[in-house]
Amino acid sequence: MLLRPVIGKLQHKRVVLASSSPRRREILSNAKDLRAPDVVIGADTIVAVGGLILEKPVDKQDAYRMLSRLSGKEHSVFTGVAIVHCCTRDGQLDTEVSEFYEETTVKFSELSEELLWEYIDSGEPMDKAGGYGIQALGGMLVEYVRGDFLNVVGFPLNRFCKELARLYHAPRAPGTPRPVQHDSIPAVDTFEDLSDGEGGGSDPAPASGGLQAGGARPQAPRTQEADLNGVTDSQPGLPAGLLELMDGFKASKVLLTACKLQVFDVLKDRGPLSAMDVAREIDASVGGTARLLDVCAALGLLDKSDRGYSNTETASLHLASDGEQSLHGLAAYHDGPVWGAFTHLGRAVREGAAWTPEPLLQGPHKWSTEATLQFMRASHGLSKLTAQHVATAFDLSPFTSACHLGGCTGALAHKLVQEYPRLQVTVFDLPEVIKLAGDFQTDAQPSERVHFVPGDLSSDSLPPADLYIFCSLLHDWPDDRLHGLLSRISGSCKPGAGLLLAELAPAEEEEEASGAARRPPGLRTRGVGRRPRSPGQYRRLLQRLGFQDVQAARAGGLLHVVLGTRAPP
Numbered sequence: 001m002l003l004r005p006v007i008g009k010l011q012h013k014r015v016v017l018a019s020s021s022p023r024r025r026e027i028l029s030n031a032k033d034l035r036a037p038d039v040v041i042g043a044d045t046i047v048a049v050g051g052l053i054l055e056k057p058v059d060k061q062d063a064y065r066m067l068s069r070l071s072g073k074e075h076s077v078f079t080g081v082a083i084v085h086c087c088t089r090d091g092q093l094d095t096e097v098s099e100f101y102e103e104t105t106v107k108f109s110e111l112s113e114e115l116l117w118e119y120i121d122s123g124e125p126m127d128k129a130g131g132y133g134i135q136a137l138g139g140m141l142v143e144y145v146r147g148d149f150l151n152v153v154g155f156p157l158n159r160f161c162k163e164l165a166r167l168y169h170a171p172r173a174p175g176t177p178r179p180v181q182h183d184s185i186p187a188v189d190t191f192e193d194l195s196d197g198e199g200g201g202s203d204p205a206p207a208s209g210g211l212q213a214g215g216a217r218p219q220a221p222r223t224q225e226a227d228l229n230g231v232t233d234s235q236p237g238l239p240a241g242l243l244e245l246m247d248g249f250k251a252s253k254v255l256l257t258a259c260k261l262q263v264f265d266v267l268k269d270r271g272p273l274s275a276m277d278v279a280r281e282i283d284a285s286v287g288g289t290a291r292l293l294d295v296c297a298a299l300g301l302l303d304k305s306d307r308g309y310s311n312t313e314t315a316s317l318h319l320a321s322d323g324e325q326s327l328h329g330l331a332a333y334h335d336g337p338v339w340g341a342f343t344h345l346g347r348a349v350r351e352g353a354a355w356t357p358e359p360l361l362q363g364p365h366k367w368s369t370e371a372t373l374q375f376m377r378a379s380h381g382l383s384k385l386t387a388q389h390v391a392t393a394f395d396l397s398p399f400t401s402a403c404h405l406g407g408c409t410g411a412l413a414h415k416l417v418q419e420y421p422r423l424q425v426t427v428f429d430l431p432e433v434i435k436l437a438g439d440f441q442t443d444a445q446p447s448e449r450v451h452f453v454p455g456d457l458s459s460d461s462l463p464p465a466d467l468y469i470f471c472s473l474l475h476d477w478p479d480d481r482l483h484g485l486l487s488r489i490s491g492s493c494k495p496g497a498g499l500l501l502a503e504l505a506p507a508e509e510e511e512e513a514s515g516a517a518r519r520p521p522g523l524r525t526r527g528v529g530r531r532p533r534s535p536g537q538y539r540r541l542l543q544r545l546g547f548q549d550v551q552a553a554r555a556g557g558l559l560h561v562v563l564g565t566r567a568p569p
């Protein structure tokens with residue numbers, strides 16, 4: 001009963017026993033049904049006596065030589081086991097290997113020549129390590145056994161189950177030795193969750209996510225855990241979630257650095273390339289490049305094969321610097337000002353300064369042109385990615401004029417006029433932003449219905465419009481500041497005018513939508529500012545400020561959109 005939860009972890013997996021040993025098949029098939037491979041198990045048994053290693057005898061003379069060496073003495077039997085977890089990522093087979101060995105001591109009686117030859121003539125020694133089978137006639141030669149009997153027979157089942165328990169149950173802390181070693185993959189958590197979704201404990205810490213949503217999932221500390229022998233460990237679980245949070249910046253820095261070095265540009269449309277080719281293109285050392293590429297592959301950003309490295313689809317789409325959906329500008333912004341701000345976070349906390357280096361939070365006129373451009377590139381990439389979702393979350397065709405407050409480069413404004421032929425959109429932003437917005441316009445955009453107006457949201461009067469829009473701006477504003485701004489907007493809205501908020505959805509909403517497991521509260525990795533507000537919170541706020549018919553919709557998984565109509569006073 002106690003074994004079932006552990007061995008049951010293999011139950012729905014295709015397991016290959018990489019061994020011709022009928023004994024191993026028997027030992028394991030008592031525990032599970034072996035079919036074809038999510039997991040490959042290999043084992044090898046040897047006997048060691050007086051510095052000699054004995055494998056299987058090649059003939060009767062060899063068996064005699066072995067058995068006479070063992071006669072009257074103690075020897076060790078070692079079985080080494082490798083558990084190989086296989087998974088397919090982007091069409092490539094990826095493996096993780098866990099290895100261990102078990103030693104058992106066996107003492108033989110003094111064996112007479114006659115007994116020896118009789119035993120050899122039985123034929124039993126020939127396919128057995130050390131020339132004897134302890135589970136059959138060979139058992140008669142043995143005075144005592146110290147350790148696991150099944151280890152001598154060829155498979156240390158007890159230790160194997162403990163290993164499975166460790167792999168599938170124990171919460172693993174990053175930075176501590178991982179139970180599973182990567183085959184030629186650096187020590188970055190990459191493997192997809194091995195959980196089969198059954199109850200019975202958590203699996204090894206999941207991947208830090210590759211690009212697939214989810215990322216590192218901190219786990220709640222467990223308080224009790226029954227081991228294979230039913231012994232309850234009353235020690236508190238390790239704070240794996242905390243340790244993952246401490247470690248998480250390394251993965252971010254790898255992604256940002258690979259972007260900065262244009263790795264994804266080099267590999268776009270040209271992969272697979274060797275590390276040497278990439279190193280030449282980015283003007284970097286071969287060793288350093290190989291290491292970076294390996295970690296990118298481990299993070300799921302690149303694919304690695306015998307022919308070299310190539311971009312995943314996501315990397316080509318979002319991490320190369322060109323392309324409609326590129327987030328290269330956002331990566332550069334995080335690698336530059338945001339990284340810098342967080343490096344000096346302690347000082348910002350002591351001095352009460354803003355954590356994020358956004359122009360609006362810092363106040364106008366404080367940024368250099370290059371810094372403002374860097375911010376705008378980041379905002380532009382994200383806006384282009386979400387614009388279609390935001391523009392179509394609701395039917396906005398009844399409105400004829402809109403004002404995107406903090407509209408930056410006008411990416412959403414252009415999408416809106418493309419979607420709604422009657423709509424005129426004003427982009428309202430700080431003068432230094434508006435001055436540079438022209439750099440982001442392309443000929444392909446129908447810009448005659450998009451107008452740029454400079455101003456400060458917090459002090460200047462707002463351009464007239466029958467729909468006001470905020471997008472990815474307010475989620476980490478403090479309540480008092482948000483209420484102040486929205487009540488000012490409410491005051492300047494005519495009855496029937498709309499207010500549309502497209503803001504970051506709380507992480508758990510996204511998890512619920514994707515069916516992912518819930519994180520313990522207080523350990524959320526999305527955003528480090530204020531926790532994003534739920535649509536319900538925005539709805540109540542808008543209703544309090546005089547908006548009616550408030551509706552909410554999701555936009556592309558990342559944002560939720562709330563639309564309200566100003567009620568008559």
Ligand SMILES: O=c1[nH]cc([C@@H]2O[C@H](COP(=O)(O)OP(=O)(O)OP(=O)(O)O)[C@@H](O)[C@H]2O)c(=O)[nH]1
Nearest residue numbers: 019020021023044045128129133134152153154
């Ligand atoms: O008391 C016993 N000692 C050993 C055995 C059997 O001996 C062999 C050990 O050989 P090996 O580890 O090389 O395994 P193979 O049978 O060759 O299979 P592979 O395909 O894995 O190489 C093993 O079969 C033990 O079960 C025994 O039965 N009793």
